[in-house]
Amino acid sequence: MSSPVTHDELSVRTRSILDRLGVSVDLDVSQSQLPIVARSPITGGNLGSLAAATVADVDAVIADAKSVFAGWSTVPAPVRGGLIRELGELLREYKDDLGALVSIEAGKIVSEGLGEVQEMIDICDFGVGLSRQLYGNTIATERPGHRMMEQWHPLGVVGVITAFNFPVAVWSWNAVLALVAGDTVIWKPSEKTPLTALGVQALFERAAAKAGVDPKVAQLVIGDRVAGEALVDDSRVALLSATGSTRMGRAVAPRVAERFGRVLLELGGNNAAIVTPSADLDLTTRGIVFSAAGTAGQRCTSLRRVIAHSSIAEELVERITRAYESLSIGSPLDSDTLVGPLIDAPAFAGYAKAVDAAVGAGGTVRAGGQRVDIFGEYAYYVQPTVITMPAQTDIVRHETFAPILYVLTYDTLEEAIALHNDVPQGLSSSIFTTDLREAEQFLSAAGSDCGIANVNIGPSGAEIGGAFGGEKETGGGRESGSDAWKAYMRRATNTVNYSNELPLAQGVEFG
Ligand code: UN1
Numbered sequence: 001m002s003s004p005v006t007h008d009e010l011s012v013r014t015r016s017i018l019d020r021l022g023v024s025v026d027l028d029v030s031q032s033q034l035p036i037v038a039r040s041p042i043t044g045g046n047l048g049s050l051a052a053a054t055v056a057d058v059d060a061v062i063a064d065a066k067s068v069f070a071g072w073s074t075v076p077a078p079v080r081g082g083l084i085r086e087l088g089e090l091l092r093e094y095k096d097d098l099g100a101l102v103s104i105e106a107g108k109i110v111s112e113g114l115g116e117v118q119e120m121i122d123i124c125d126f127g128v129g130l131s132r133q134l135y136g137n138t139i140a141t142e143r144p145g146h147r148m149m150e151q152w153h154p155l156g157v158v159g160v161i162t163a164f165n166f167p168v169a170v171w172s173w174n175a176v177l178a179l180v181a182g183d184t185v186i187w188k189p190s191e192k193t194p195l196t197a198l199g200v201q202a203l204f205e206r207a208a209a210k211a212g213v214d215p216k217v218a219q220l221v222i223g224d225r226v227a228g229e230a231l232v233d234d235s236r237v238a239l240l241s242a243t244g245s246t247r248m249g250r251a252v253a254p255r256v257a258e259r260f261g262r263v264l265l266e267l268g269g270n271n272a273a274i275v276t277p278s279a280d281l282d283l284t285t286r287g288i289v290f291s292a293a294g295t296a297g298q299r300c301t302s303l304r305r306v307i308a309h310s311s312i313a314e315e316l317v318e319r320i321t322r323a324y325e326s327l328s329i330g331s332p333l334d335s336d337t338l339v340g341p342l343i344d345a346p347a348f349a350g351y352a353k354a355v356d357a358a359v360g361a362g363g364t365v366r367a368g369g370q371r372v373d374i375f376g377e378y379a380y381y382v383q384p385t386v387i388t389m390p391a392q393t394d395i396v397r398h399e400t401f402a403p404i405l406y407v408l409t410y411d412t413l414e415e416a417i418a419l420h421n422d423v424p425q426g427l428s429s430s431i432f433t434t435d436l437r438e439a440e441q442f443l444s445a446a447g448s449d450c451g452i453a454n455v456n457i458g459p460s461g462a463e464i465g466g467a468f469g470g471e472k473e474t475g476g477g478r479e480s481g482s483d484a485w486k487a488y489m490r491r492a493t494n495t496v497n498y499s500n501e502l503p504l505a506q507g508v509e510f511g
Contacts, residue, residue, distance in 0.1 A: 005331050005375070007045035014040075014047050014104055014195065017097045022202035023195075025050065036222055038195045041107035041341040042331055044378025050194055053223035058186075058230035061219050065157040065184040066236050068216045073154035073182040080180055081131025083217075086207035087176075088124030091117060098168065098199055100333075105193050106167050107340040109332040112295055120172040120200075122464045123480060127176035130485055134181070145499020152489040154182025155262075156238030159231035161252075163244045164343055165298045165401075167193035168200050170266070173464065173479045174241045174488075175204075175218055181488040183239070185218040188231055190244075192343055194222045235259045239488060242266070243300070246399070246425070246473045253475075264487050265475025266468075268399040269427030271450070271459035272305035274416045274442065277312055279432040283456060285319040287432065288405070291458025292320075293327055293384035296339050297403030298347075301428045301452070301460035305396060307416050310409040317366055317388060317407055324367040324384050330374050341374070341381045342402060348380035351402035355385060357395040358406065363387040368403070397423045413438055421449045427470030428452040428459035451478070 015027065027038065027048025034049035053061075072080070091098070099114035108116065136150040158178040162170045167189060175185045189197035201220040208215040221227050231237050232255050240256050241264040242249060249267040256263045273291070275284055291303035308316050332340030342348050348371065355369055368383030375381075384403040389396055396406045410416040420429065429448040432455075433439050439455045441447055451470030452462060462468055467482035469475070478484045504510060 005042060005333060007043050010040050010043060010045065010104060011047055014101065017101050017104075018195065018199060020097050021094060021101075021199040022206060023198045025198055035224060036191055036194050038105065040104050041343050042104065042333065042379060043375045044380070047195065050222050053221045053227040055226060055230045058221055058223070058227050059234075061186055061221055062157060062231070062234055062236050064216045065186050065219060068214050069154070069156060069184045072184055072214070072217050075182070077131045077134055077180060077182065080182060081128045083207060083211040083213045084124050084127040084131065084176055084180060086210045087204060088121055088128065090203045090207050091121045091124060094203060095121070098196070098203070101196050101199050102168060103332045103340075105196050106164055107332050107343060108295060109337050109340050110335065113332070116166060116169045119169040119464055123169075123172050123176045126464055126481060127180045130177070131180045134485065134489070136491075141495065142505060143497075143503045145497060145501065147496045147498065149494050151492045151494060152181075152486065153492055155488055155490050156183060157236055158183045158185050158488060159237040159240045160185060160187045161228055161231070161240070161242040161244065162187070162189050163300075164190040164192035165295065165300070166243075167196040170243050170479075171197070171200060173468070177479075177485045178239075178488045179217060181485055183488055184216070186221060186231060186237070187218070188221050188223060188228050191224050197222065232256055233259070235261065237261060239264060241477070241479070246475075249473075249475050262487070264477035264479065266300065266477050266479060267473060267475040268425045269300045269302070269459075269470060269474060270304050270397065270399050270423040270425040271301055271428040272307055272420050272430070273303055273458060274410075274413075274420060274431045274433075275306060275308040275312065275316055276413070276431065276433040276435060276438050277309045278435045278438070279312070280434060280456070281312065281316060281319060284316065284432040285323055287430070287456070287458040288320055289323045289327070291460040292405040293324065293339055293403050294460065296342055296382070297384065298343065298401050299460045301462065302403075303405060303430075303458050303460065304399065306405060306407045307410055307419050308407060309416075310411055313407065313409045317386065320386055320405070321367040324386060327384060329372050329381055329383065339381075339384055339403065341379055345378075345380060347401060348382065350400050351382050351404065354395055354398070354400040354402065354404055355387070358387045358389065358393075358404070361393040361395060362390045363406070366407075392419055392422060399425060413441060417442065417447055424473040425470070426450045426472035427474040428454070428462070430454040430457060430459045432456055
């Protein structure tokens, strides 16, 4: 059971965190008629409200981003990296405050709130190094006395639309790469998490001041759908990076394509774990419980499906069920809590509907399945839920952003992989096995069809060093590490003739 947190205590704490981060916005509740309502899912209470950017506001922000781009794009990349170094330092300094604000506004447990800020610090470190490594290839040419190479140039204005569940880290994956690349950034955060965005922006502006950089290289737009659409439809926005539901991506992608803009989409996942007869069930259970119940199932990488060999399925379900019974559900600010709240009422409605649909399709609830009253009517806590399913029905193929784990069984690995891939989404995946052949088959071209495939690790909790993203309805985008930076730059292929002749490619003679 969690110790009580009153709404007033949360408001006072939020205000003092915002003050320390340098956010001066007035959150007086007397302004509660304003359209963007900041609230905490911990109690369901409102923390204040904010104005929403209009189309004209967004237009002015884009104009600024475009004009600042001219100068920023010609600053040497390693100097641009200096801005990111300052940002990383400030994030280290304010990690506790920003992490706590993530807990208050997104409902993450303290360790995960801090972990999210750590993810920002990590990408800053990566970005500083990257600023000296924006490598282009030198390519052998078929013509004598010639040299061919490619250069990577800044792309332009990058619009970043983020979701509530990673309210600060996803901005950083995008903004850090974009800024190092010489782009300017406009951020439209989720309407559900405006305060964490204001906190990050305040730190960013301090970093810019320290680095002597115009803060307009990265701007923030607090707004609703209107502001998002203004970014989507504006041809001055060269790249639109959007994280959210598949439904959102389906609306955004054609509109950006219509104006020949670029998109980078991070949409839904329906991440699975195949558990084979050779799996270490102790380790497997721990991996499954973190991935499925952690963050109250509200990561795009959360584990949603277990595909277990029929010989070990029952034992595995019993182990998971036992582990679920000991998970403490409650205020994410309590140090012993492992499962915090769902973000809001629609999230709870989605959870309840999915449990009903699964039972209606022949599923058996083996753990959880109920709402838990921690802070009354407007706070939505649920028990992490395990449902064994007779088949991969429609509800199993659908992403529900809640801690529901469906369990399916298989007899041959081919069957398991077919079930695994037979969903519309393709973000993250895992296999638990100690059999090298099974592991390698899962990682091969004939195995998982996801952007992320792991062995003996659940599908969530990726490090920033790898490229992050997935296939199919997940949208195909890659953010964060590896060579994801290339999406934020434009490639120029250059051929230089240093001879006195003019040989044509393909042996063409002309005149
Ligand atoms: C998301 O849920 O939008 O791999 C991102 C993970 C985190 C990022 C999740 N590093 O679970």
